[in-house]
Each structure stands twice: as structure tokens, then as C-alpha cells.
Amino acid sequence: MGSLFALPGAILGFFVRLGWLRTIALFVGGGFAFAATISLYSGIKAYYASPPVALASDEFHREHKELKLASDGPFGKFDKAQVQRGFQVYSEVCSACHSLNFVAFRDLKQLGYNDAEIKKIASDWKNQVPSVNPDTGEAATRKALPSDHFPSPFLNETQARAANNNALPPDLSLMSKAREGGAAYIYSILTGYQNQPAELLHKFPDAKTPPNLHYNPYFANLNLAMPQPLRGGDVTFADGTPNTLQNEARDVSAFLVWTAEPNLERRHAAGLSVAIFLLIATILAYLAKDNIWADTKRVKVTSPREPKANTRRAKGNHAGIAG
Amino acid sequence: MSFAWAKPYEPKHPAMRWLDQKLPLPRLVYNATGPGYPVPRNLNYWWNFGALAGLFLSIQILTGITLAMWYYATADGAFGSVEHLMRDVNGGWLLRYAHMNGASFFFVVVYIHIFRGLYFGSYKAPRELVWMLGLVIYLLMMATAFMGYVLPWGQMSYWGAQVITGFFSAFPIVGEPIRQWLLGGFAPDQAALTRFFSLHYLLPFVIAAVVILHIWALHLQGSGNPTGVEVKDEKDTLPFHPYYTAKDGWFVAAFLLVYAIVTFFAPNYLGHPDNYIQANPLATPAHIVPEWYFWPFYAILKSFTVGFILPAKLWGVLAMFSSILLLFFLPWLDSSPVRSGTYRPLFKRFFWLLVIDVVILGWAGGFAPTPFRVAVGQIASAYYFLHFLVILPWISRVEKPLPLPDSISSSVLGGDVAEAAPVAQKKPRRGSVATAG
Numbered sequence: 205m206g207s208l209f210a211l212p213g214a215i216l217g218f219f220v221r222l223g224w225l226r227t228i229a230l231f232v233g234g235g236f237a238f239a240a241t242i243s244l245y246s247g248i249k250a251y252y253a254s255p256p257v258a259l260a261s262d263e264f265h266r267e268h269k270e271l272k273l274a275s276d277g278p279f280g281k282f283d284k285a286q287v288q289r290g291f292q293v294y295s296e297v298c299s300a301c302h303s304l305n306f307v308a309f310r311d312l313k314q315l316g317y318n319d320a321e322i323k324k325i326a327s328d329w330k331n332q333v334p335s336v337n338p339d340t341g342e343a344a345t346r347k348a349l350p351s352d353h354f355p356s357p358f359l360n361e362t363q364a365r366a367a368n369n370n371a372l373p374p375d376l377s378l379m380s381k382a383r384e385g386g387a388a389y390i391y392s393i394l395t396g397y398q399n400q401p402a403e404l405l406h407k408f409p410d411a412k413t414p415p416n417l418h419y420n421p422y423f424a425n426l427n428l429a430m431p432q433p434l435r436g437g438d439v440t441f442a443d444g445t446p447n448t449l450q451n452e453a454r455d456v457s458a459f460l461v462w463t464a465e466p467n468l469e470r471r472h473a474a475g476l477s478v479a480i481f482l483l484i485a486t487i488l489a490y491l492a493k494d495n496i497w498a499d500t501k502r503v504k505v506t507s508p509r510e511p512k513a514n515t516r517r518a519k520g521n522h523a524g525i526a527g
Numbered sequence: 528m529s530f531a532w533a534k535p536y537e538p539k540h541p542a543m544r545w546l547d548q549k550l551p552l553p554r555l556v557y558n559a560t561g562p563g564y565p566v567p568r569n570l571n572y573w574w575n576f577g578a579l580a581g582l583f584l585s586i587q588i589l590t591g592i593t594l595a596m597w598y599y600a601t602a603d604g605a606f607g608s609v610e611h612l613m614r615d616v617n618g619g620w621l622l623r624y625a626h627m628n629g630a631s632f633f634f635v636v637v638y639i640h641i642f643r644g645l646y647f648g649s650y651k652a653p654r655e656l657v658w659m660l661g662l663v664i665y666l667l668m669m670a671t672a673f674m675g676y677v678l679p680w681g682q683m684s685y686w687g688a689q690v691i692t693g694f695f696s697a698f699p700i701v702g703e704p705i706r707q708w709l710l711g712g713f714a715p716d717q718a719a720l721t722r723f724f725s726l727h728y729l730l731p732f733v734i735a736a737v738v739i740l741h742i743w744a745l746h747l748q749g750s751g752n753p754t755g756v757e758v759k760d761e762k763d764t765l766p767f768h769p770y771y772t773a774k775d776g777w778f779v780a781a782f783l784l785v786y787a788i789v790t791f792f793a794p795n796y797l798g799h800p801d802n803y804i805q806a807n808p809l810a811t812p813a814h815i816v817p818e819w820y821f822w823p824f825y826a827i828l829k830s831f832t833v834g835f836i837l838p839a840k841l842w843g844v845l846a847m848f849s850s851i852l853l854l855f856f857l858p859w860l861d862s863s864p865v866r867s868g869t870y871r872p873l874f875k876r877f878f879w880l881l882v883i884d885v886v887i888l889g890w891a892g893g894f895a896p897t898p899f900r901v902a903v904g905q906i907a908s909a910y911y912f913l914h915f916l917v918i919l920p921w922i923s924r925v926e927k928p929l930p931l932p933d934s935i936s937s938s939v940l941g942g943d944v945a946e947a948a949p950v951a952q953k954k955p956r957r958g959s960v961a962t963a964g
Contacts, residue, residue: 225859226920233916236849237909239842243832244905251898278792306610381795382803467620475791482784489777496773500568500765
């Protein structure tokens, strides 16, 4: 009889010694750990039973290229001539499909355009601003004013999709902040169009770029709805900069950094002042702290060093904070 | 407040004397953060993060109140109103970036503060309630941060709201109705946005109230310290002002410097690019991830992929909530009478293992779920629960702690190794002030 109850008795005794809280903890903790382990086990089993199928995008997707712009880094400022060239690329090419909803014509002043130029840019803009006919109350359009935001090329999403094989050209205002890699990503996409490599088609025969899509290894799934927008020679720069694909792409990327972060220069300048102020404040406050704590490091009720400590403290007080 | 030798408040100026008789507010401040609050003299820099947390709560409230003046809580207008603030309002970009990064730094500070408490046994008697009130603050912070992240109505805002409110639908029968009731609809929309804004404005003040209770409960017992040995006499303490105001002061300036560098020079580093895309209920982002400070919990949530008695999703949700709720029981799960990890060789090793485990969980939760990453997350999740619920109770029973110093002053003021050595060789006295409880 005794041996029959030995094991349950030992187990019961173990839990009694453990106490009720630790017993519950053991079961709850063990339960969660066990459930996680079951998930782990079934995950591993599934992995070996049917290994994940490699996708063309796993192998052929490329990290964005390097792009250096004047606005990079903590002291970066816009290269105004470059951003103006980028604005020209946007005006003459991108704006056919892409809106710039959060940017106003008046903002162009930051790029060095004067009021008269801005007024002209606004009123000459290819798309007009939706309005109301003051006589009939019917929908109408009017010329843009400097205070207007850039008018969209399409009236609405449906029209935009209808004109673009059911793809929606995204708004570009925040593009350089809304993609991993920022301006460098935009530059890579614009310069990354190419024919689908033969190697890809050999390895993944099903991954042929579908009609109406365009192969670009910098795009996450490799096939992009936007046809190659820039090919070099699309615009003529007034300042004589060669209109190569690289230059156009670089300049419009710089422009999109500005549209996403028009206060970048102000932020950098303010940041520098704040950092210097806080650095000085840190040093002064640290010295003040050292001064205040000087006596506590040494005062010991029967320390022979106490008099020396007092002289140091006295000296420190004399010399003020820097002592 | 807490010790007999605390300096009593004696107003010198007649105006202050007058005020003190009518409303003893100056006395309250004097006894809380002035010379009237004696603090152990040996606090190290890990103890600075409490004051810093208070500072970041203030920064968040101040920048937040100003942001609310420019924000439209409408599904159509929210995203645009934030952009308007960023572009056209004087200094608006600064307020917004300061608030955005302020949230991240608030969590950095609070995580260090919590791990400080874990290492030095700050949760042990007589400060259990300080710890538990701190956890309440942390839970409120999580709710506030989540709802704040929804407000700009970007893609991650929207889909984050979708995922997080989806937790409730994991509960059988009542789950889906509760989710709809919380959202005020079938999916996050105008009703959800308006109530999130309302609560996001309310909760920080609730946090401030619980912070007062947290500090009140702390000051009743007096602050802990790195040795875990309780204060014995006046030699062990220094008045809060000027000593700790000075020590906090320079550290605050130094920490603000780091905060400023991120806010001004890399304001979007800690954010997700997708949140600069306006919310679109028809386009799911490739990977929905919360802000970095939720990554470890997100990893725990995603680790439960197979049903076992309960459905997998319910396991994940229960595990995620439990991972924080179990911390409320920590004062009793860890029954070792020694507070400080410094004198607990076994505990110390497992503490650092936990730190590594939480970092791994963060990595597993923050990036695209590859099979390898999910597997690592599952192991790390299992360890997290084993650590608090099995290993810690076990350690506290079997561990042989190192000898404790006789008192705070002997551990600090001895200074010379020769003087300190005999103290270190003494055995800890059972039931002395050195032990908790």
C-alpha cells in the first residue's frame, strides 16, 4: 500500500512545499512555454514537410542604390539649383500622372523663385483648380493662384485608375519619407528599369513580367505598373546641366526630399543651436553637481582626510562652479 | 517624510509662512523633492530614470496639448491636418517631431526604469505597491501610445488599430461584439478615431495622477538603493535637494541632448515609412508592425501559431496580456530576502539572460516573419514565461546570496579596499534590516 501512494504522495508533497502561488505560476508558465513549444515544433515540421517556395523577388530584388544629396547629414542644406531642376522634371514629366497635394505654389519661394515667377507658374499650371461657376453654380475650374496647392492631374481616383490600366499613381508630396530608403529609393526606381534577366526566367518560368507591368529590380515585387518615366533627354535644363537619365532622376529625387520636408534646413539649423546649448548646459550642470557632491565623497565621521576635504570644498566655492 | 532626521520645513519669508498655514503646498514640495526628503547616498545613475520619466511625461503633455490645437479628429482631415501643421504652422514640425520622438524616449526611459527595478529588487517589500502602481502607469502608457499612433491616420495607424482591436475578437462569443462596441463600428473609422482622440487626451492626466500615487507610496518607505540594504541612520542618506536635484539635473541635460539629436537630425528614424501614406482600408501594408516599443509583445502574440485546447489566436492574446500582468505577482514570485542583484550571483546571470531574451523578442517582433525569425521568437517567448514563473521562484529558493554590507554608509564611505574588505566577509544577518519583508 505504501509504495502505491509513494509517487502521488511525493508529487503532492512537492506542490505543498512549493506553495499555492508558485504552483499556479509553474502551471501557467509551463503552459505558455509548452504551447509555444508545440507551435515551434509544428512550424519546424511544416518547414521540412513543405519547404517555403523561393520567389523570384527573394533572389532578384535589389537594395536601393547609393545617392548623395546636399540635404543629407546633420548640416545638410538644399542645393537650390538642383531642386529647381527637379521641380522642372516634376512639372514636365511626373505631374502628368502624379499629384502633389500637400505642396502649395507659394512654397516655391523657398526654392528661390520670386513672387511674379510663382504667380506665373501657378496660372500657367497645366491643371486648373476645381471651382464653381459664380453665375450658374455649376462645377467649373479656374486658374491656380500662389495660395493654391498643386492641382491634381485627375479629378478623382476612378479617373486616375481609368487612365492608368487600373493602377493609381500615388501622391508624391511625402514619397521620400513614405518609402524605406527615401530619396535613394526613388532614384533607384527611376534609373532601375531594365529587361527581365534571362536567368530569372530560366529559374522562375512563371515569373514573367505580366503585360502592362514593367520589370524593375528595386521594386519590392519586381514588377511595377508605372512605365519607365524618364529615359534621359526628357527635359532641357536652362543652366546647361546635361539631361542624362541619372541627372534627371537625381534632381527630381532632391525635389521630392524638399516636398516631403520643406522645413529641413530650419530643422537642421535649430538642431545645431539646441545641441550646442544643451552641451554647454550639460557641462555646467555636471560641474555644479561635482561641486555639490565634493564634500560627500570625503566626509567620514572619523576620517583623517576631512580637513583636506574641507579646503578643497572651500577652494571650490571660491572659484565658483568651475572649481 | 520618511525618516526622523528629515529636515523640517521652516518657511523664512512671512509670505511663505502665511501660505504654509493656509495651504501647505510649499511644505509638500519641500518634503517631496526638497531638503526634506532624505535619500540613500549611494544611488547610482540607474536611479536617474524616474525623474527623467516624469520629465518626458511633461514634455508629452505640453507638446500634445499644443498639437491638439491643430489636429482635426476626422477620418478625412486627420492626415492633412498633421501635414498642415508640419508645413505651414510656425514651429509645427518641431512640436510634432518632439511629440513623436518624445513617445519613443519616454518608453526608453521607462524600460530602463523597469529593468533597474528588476535588477535591484525594487519590487520587494516594503515597496510592492510602488512597483504595482508603476505597472499601472506602464499599462496606461501603452494604451495612450497606441491610441496616439492611430491619430495621424496613416497606413500603420489604421492597420495597427485593426490588429490591436482584433485582439478582442480572439475571445469566443463575446469577443466580436466587444470589438465592435469598442470601435463604434465594424472597422476603425470616424467613431474609433474620435474616441481614440478623446482617450488619448484623457489618459496622460490619469497617468499623472497614478504617478503621484507612485511617488507617494515610494516616499512613505523611502527610496531603495543599489545595495538593497535599508537606511539605518542619518549617515546613510543625503537630502534630495541639493544633492539629487544636482545629479538629476546634469543627467537630464545630457539625456535631452540625445533626445534633441534624434528629434532634429533623425526625426523619422524610429518611425515607420508607411505612416506617411494616408490610411487606406483597401490596401493592407506588406508587414503590419507596431512601434518599436511594442515589438517584444508583438513577437509573443505571433509566437502561438497552433491551437492546443484553446485556439492559437487566443493563446497569443492571453500570452501577450499575461506577459505584463505576471509582473504584478513578482514581489511574491521572487521570495529571496535579498533585494539587490549585486549580491545574488545566480539571479544576476538569469537577469542578463532575460535582457537578451527581451531584445531577441523585439527583433523577432519588429521585422518580417521569416520561418527562422518566428522559430527564434517562439523559443524566446517560452523562455520569457519560464523566467518569471518557473526560474525566478526556483532561484529565490536555492540561491546562496553573497554577504551584504553592514550599512549603506559602510559600503560607500569606506572607500579604501582594506577598510571595506572585512565588511564583505561578514555573513548576512538573518532578519536584519538588510533583508526584505
